[in-house]
Amino acid sequence: MQMDRLYEAVEARGPVCVGLDTDFTYLPEDFVDSALTAGENIFRFNKEIIEATKEVAGCYKVQIAYYESYGLDGLTAYKNTLAYLRSRNLPVIADVKRGDIAKTAEMYAKAHFEGDFEADFMTLAPYMGMDSIEPYTKYMREKGKGVFVLCRTSNGGARDFEYEKLADGRHVYDLVGDKLTAFGRDYLGEHGYSSVGLVIGGTHIEEAKEIRAKYKDAFFLIPGYGAQGGKAEDIAQYLSKGNGGTVNSSRGILLAYKKQPGTGFAEAAYNECVNMKEAIADACSKL
Numbered sequence: 579m580q581m582d583r584l585y586e587a588v589e590a591r592g593p594v595c596v597g598l599d600t601d602f603t604y605l606p607e608d609f610v611d612s613a614l615t616a617g618e619n620i621f622r623f624n625k626e627i628i629e630a631t632k633e634v635a636g637c638y639k640v641q642i643a644y645y646e647s648y649g650l651d652g653l654t655a656y657k658n659t660l661a662y663l664r665s666r667n668l669p670v671i672a673d674v675k676r677g678d679i680a681k682t683a684e685m686y687a688k689a690h691f692e693g694d695f696e697a698d699f700m701t702l703a704p705y706m707g708m709d710s711i712e713p714y715t716k717y718m719r720e721k722g723k724g725v726f727v728l729c730r731t732s733n734g735g736a737r738d739f740e741y742e743k744l745a746d747g748r749h750v751y752d753l754v755g756d757k758l759t760a761f762g763r764d765y766l767g768e769h770g771y772s773s774v775g776l777v778i779g780g781t782h783i784e785e786a787k788e789i790r791a792k793y794k795d796a797f798f799l800i801p802g803y804g805a806q807g808g809k810a811e812d813i814a815q816y817l818s819k820g821n822g823g824t825v826n827s828s829r830g831i832l833l834a835y836k837k838q839p840g841t842g843f844a845e846a847a848y849n850e851c852v853n854m855k856e857a858i859a860d861a862c863s864k865l
């Protein structure tokens with residue numbers, strides 16, 4: 579089961595999730611091979627980032643928009659990046675944020691859990707309701723796949739809908755978390771975490787302790803570290819003994835070389851992962 583595998587990867591290598599949100603403009607000029615396409619260069623860059631960070635990252639998240647924006651060339655880079663990660667036995671989250679009626683969701687599940695774009699996990703948006711989530715369970719049962727459902731996101735706009743209060747006093751994000759964790763209880767793994775995980779942004783911390791305590795069996799995907807301002811001491815509160823979640827940083831890792839003059843991008847990415855991992859471990863030890 580992939581959620582058990584992710585738990586074990588975090589236990590072995592730490593909670594850092596390297597976000598491969600690779601825009602062509604992030605590539606150092608002297609790295610770009612002008613004989614190759616944008617997608618081919620992006621894939622070359624990703625391979626170096628993966629090789630440099632694979633001992634210090636629990637998993638990888640590949641944001642599909644960065645690849646779609648380069649058309650078929652970008653999607654080839656997306657496919658190659660997923661295949662490369664899977665061939666090295668590194669857990670990979672397809673950040674595709676899907677959400678649609680059940681029949682269409684069946685196709686999204688097929689698109690991202692088998693074939694050219696097969697990943698171990700995918701991100702989902704819950705707005706259309708539980709029948710838009712249900713079709714993914716076929717792949718949880720048959721192939722052990724997992725999903726991360728947006729619950730309380732890292733952006734400022736989280737306040738527009740997710741923080742709205744219901745008549746019973748709960749936030750809309752509480753409703754999402756309560757429903758999804760109840761639903762996920764049929765898919766618990768041996769480490770106590772369900773194949774249905776939640777996306778909990780690391781930038782809002784008011785209710786961190788409450789959220790962690792309430793959703794004990796939900797593994798969290800925690801974006802917002804670094805470029806969006808999330809700090810290790812805040813994020814640590816969403817983890818449970820340093821596990822139970824994976825902390826994403828994309829620009830902070832891919833562009834680390836710009837803050838480390840004289841250091842190549844792959845080594846700078848490694849350094850950033852190590853700093854992040856140590857800062858989170860230190861913050862966890864102080865809780």
Ligand SMILES: O=C(O)c1cc(=O)[nH]c(=O)n1[C@@H]1O[C@H](COP(=O)(O)O)[C@@H](O)[C@H]1O
Nearest residue numbers: 641701731732777779801805806827828829
């Ligand atoms: O689902 C996500 O991954 C996600 C949810 C959320 O609440 N906030 C958020 O930033 N993300 C993603 O996490 C990554 C954050 O990137 P950086 O801000 O560059 O570290 C991007 O791929 C976002 O699409």
